[in-house]
Amino acid sequence: MGKVSSADQTIAAVGEFGLIDRVTEQIGSSEYVLLGPGDDAAHVATADGTFVVSTDILVEGRHFRRDWSSAADVGHKAAAANLSDINAMGGVATALTMAFAAPADLPEQWALEMVAAFEAECATVGAHLVGGDVSSADQVVISVTAFGDAERPVTRAGAQLGDVVAYAGTLGLSAAGYAALSRGFRSPKVAVDAHRRPVPPYAAGPAAAAAGATAMIDVSDGFVADLGHLARASKVAVDVRSEAFVLPEAVETLASALGGLDPLSFVLGGGEDFALVATFPSASSLPEGWTVVGEVREGAGEVTVDGEPYAGTPGHRHFA
Amino acid sequence: MGKVSSADQTIAAVGEFGLIDRVTEQIGSSEYVLLGPGDDAAHVATADGTFVVSTDILVEGRHFRRDWSSAADVGHKAAAANLSDINAMGGVATALTMAFAAPADLPEQWALEMVAAFEAECATVGAHLVGGDVSSADQVVISVTAFGDAERPVTRAGAQLGDVVAYAGTLGLSAAGYAALSRGFRSPKVAVDAHRRPVPPYAAGPAAAAAGATAMIDVSDGFVADLGHLARASKVAVDVRSEAFVLPEAVETLASALGGLDPLSFVLGGGEDFALVATFPSASSLPEGWTVVGEVREGAGEVTVDGEPYAGTPGHRHFA
Incomplete structure (x- = not known):
């Protein structure tokens, strides 16, 4: 967009595509990511031909408060909540997508710090963001979907007497x-x-x-x-x-x-x-x-x- | 929850888990769905060991208006927007997840009709919902992630002179x-x-x-x-x-x-x-x-x- 970034610049000022570009610059990759962000869809490899997948939505005022948690805290938690679901299947996350909605006056810095912390938490297990979507909304909403490999998915339903x-x-x-x-x-x-x-x-x-x-x-x-x-x-x-x-x-x-x-x-x-x-x-x-x-x-x-x-x-x- | 459903019952009255149960009853399956909704993650098969994945978020007042579109219209469009991204890679969608946030006073019927239309549109290409999440929020937000098979993913980047x-x-x-x-x-x-x-x-x-x-x-x-x-x-x-x-x-x-x-x-x-x-x-x-x-x-x-x-x-x- 040709504008200079500043600490108090809003996501409205940088624009939808500007925000996506700046977020994408922060994202790492792995051998699982055959095609990363920027196209209509990402292309992701699996270890055994199958994948486990889970989704979690975080809503401002319900799951976090911007006065209690920093942007980085929120990004960390959004990642942790989703990586945890893959963990609970006995799996290891490989890739995630994020849909992000926010008021137009949200500082761009908030969004960038949130995504940087999200990506950093994902990287601790070797997973990376492969795609996303951005919209305006009255509250900040972060909807994440995580994919992973699980050699033997462990469900909730297998507990046996005497275990x-x-x-x-x-x-x-x-x-x-x-x-x-x-x-x-x-x-x-x-x-x-x-x-x-x-x-x-x-x-x-x-x-x-x-x-x-x-x-x-x-x-x-x-x-x-x-x-x-x-x-x-x-x-x-x-x-x-x-x-x-x-x-x-x-x-x-x-x-x-x-x-x-x-x-x-x-x-x-x-x-x-x-x-x-x-x-x-x-x-x-x-x-x-x-x-x-x-x-x-x-x-x-x-x-x-x-x-x-x-x-x-x-x-x-x-x-x- | 043991309550009788009525046309004007709100999602607050049926509750988070009640809503999830009623939504899940509407969902079909296929040979791709190794484990469907209800656990920490779903388990999905791929045709060639890889998958394409895309995500789209629809926000009330930005992407749809409840006075212009019925719940079924919104569910249809949420599916179409995501299936279209897989289509644009040259792929066929196999499974989707949906994160749904809404005000507590939203009629349960709205959510059920939205999901039914969503699932019906997905079924036209053989895809099904495999998981989701539910939260309260000030506006209706529908965040969908779609997965599919693409034998040869077609990106945006391959156009050649003379094409x-x-x-x-x-x-x-x-x-x-x-x-x-x-x-x-x-x-x-x-x-x-x-x-x-x-x-x-x-x-x-x-x-x-x-x-x-x-x-x-x-x-x-x-x-x-x-x-x-x-x-x-x-x-x-x-x-x-x-x-x-x-x-x-x-x-x-x-x-x-x-x-x-x-x-x-x-x-x-x-x-x-x-x-x-x-x-x-x-x-x-x-x-x-x-x-x-x-x-x-x-x-x-x-x-x-x-x-x-x-x-x-x-x-x-x-x-x-």
Whole structure:
């Protein structure tokens, strides 16, 4: 467009095609990307002739707030949420597309920083943006689709009686960070950081698949809620032991600071840390980073904690 | 959710998971869909170990209006826009994902009718929804990603000096329909219908690839604008002859009714009919449905009409 970029230039000033050009300059590639951004479609290779695919939409005011999270935080989280779904199939992401809608007065810098952080997070697993679309809208909306290879996709539906239940990654930190931010706090820093920039255990999904995991899901709505999805899909019940969970110190600190809340409610009710929960045959040798917390029983989707129905909040729902 | 559906029930009343369940019931399958909706990711087969992928976002008030288009019209168009991108690579779509965001008071019926029409349009080429995501938002946002097989993906960048330029499908009807609706008219019906429910020439893309097309793009922004993308990517100039285009009768009627507008401005400036424009070696025998309108010359992205720069509107831009 021939205009000089400046820190406060809006996406309206740079224009749709200018924004796309500048975003595209930031994007890396790999042997999977046969044709990258810029054409009607990208062309992507697969390892075994098939691919796993998942999509997630992030909406300003619902999934993030621009006054709580930087553009880079939002880009990181948009990537993490999608890479986590591929991880939860036991797969490794190879490529992603992003559709981006925003008000015309959004600073161009916001969009560029968001995409740079998105691409950086994707690059940690070797994946890259291969295409996208841009539109104006009243709110910022980031819709991502992730593709990956999974040698043996692990669904939610394979849990067997007698399997152990285990998780990998962190539980409760993001929810604790959200609770802190909601009350105007900026600490505990580790919790606030986890809410802004979750760190999914990307190695744990493929490792679980290789170790014979029978069912797996990522924790995005909440541990009990998502384990409930797995239990219902597998037509089993699951019981977990509360003392088996690792309580992050920042969760205990925050729960105490908020007037003696139960720290376990963040671990069992909170989502968005993008931990994984999976079931394994009881004789399995679990991969590094996985912690056994329960077992699979006969039932129809029930999740109990120490043998009792869970009384806390079951997880996040939209339109609620 | 155990609730009785009624015509005026909102998506808030049925809930996120209720809406997903009801949408999923409408979805078909094929031999490409190894695992469909309902898990962390879908699992999709490819014909040759690779896939083409494209994404498009439709935003209420920008791409459609709920008072101009029915839910079914919007679903149809969301599918057509994405299937068209795969068509423009010379490919055939096999699977799609949809992320859907909407105000909580949106009638559930609107969402169900939109998805049903979307799936019906996809089924015309044998493709099906394999996954999605749902969120609340201030406006309706529909973000679609389409995957497909393309034996020989045809990019925008391969046009050669001396190639002929040809198009397939209809040009100008959607823009004429938009112009009619903008002025409060509901006719000419064929134009209004084309704006609400464009009919992309799905067979023409793979046929062009098989016939040796050197470059191809779909017309979504406007014929001259999109041909300009092709010319720039191919580092050539293109000249088209105005008398070679088929002027739809409804375009002539509408242009005349609006006070003697040039009907060619709808054909050359209008988008969203999802016609295809491609270049072919001049000795090619063009497939059925393709009309030669020009030729490739030496240049750097220029598009001329009858040897002159095009003076009309170059196509739609966001943030403009």
